[in-house]
Amino acid sequence: MHSVRTFTTLIAALLLTGPAVAADLANGKALHDSACKTCHQSDYYTRKNRKIHSIAELNKQVARCQQGAGEHWNAAQIEDVAAYLNATYYKFK
Numbered sequence: 769m770h771s772v773r774t775f776t777t778l779i780a781a782l783l784l785t786g787p788a789v790a791a792d793l794a795n796g797k798a799l800h801d802s803a804c805k806t807c808h809q810s811d812y813y814t815r816k817n818r819k820i821h822s823i824a825e826l827n828k829q830v831a832r833c834q835q836g837a838g839e840h841w842n843a844a845q846i847e848d849v850a851a852y853l854n855a856t857y858y859k860f861k
């Protein structure tokens with residue numbers, strides 16, 4: 769019984785935290801640093817007239833740019849990088 773309860777608690781925790789919290793920021797940073805620094809540096813994300821104004825736009829831009837960078841990231845990888853950029857620079861809620 770004990771392990772069943774632990775398992776149930778684990779599932780509940782996963783359901784409660786949701787995708788934004790589940791994103792792997794360290795993986796996002798690693799992917800970003802290996803693929804994204806050729807065209808623009810980090811200060812590009814904090815400049816005054818930046819174009820991205822929501823987490824949804826950020827996800828789309830990361831999806832676009834990773835293609836431009838010649839990568840073939842899956843949705844989870846794109847989300848990790850978007851979450852890393854959000855946590856580090858954009859700070860959207």
Ligand code: HEC
Pocket residue numbers: 800803804805806807808812813817818819820826829830833834835836837839849853
């Ligand atoms: C081939 C060059 C190139 C590479 C490589 C590249 N980008 Fe971009 N990135 C651009 C250009 C150009 C823009 C401006 C987009 C526009 O004006 O439509 C941009 C804009 C952005 C923005 C929006 C900045 C803002 O707030 O205004 C983000 C976020 C971004 N890139 C993320 C990434 C990520 C993540 C990667 C790595 C997958 C990456 N970029 C790799 C060319 C590149």
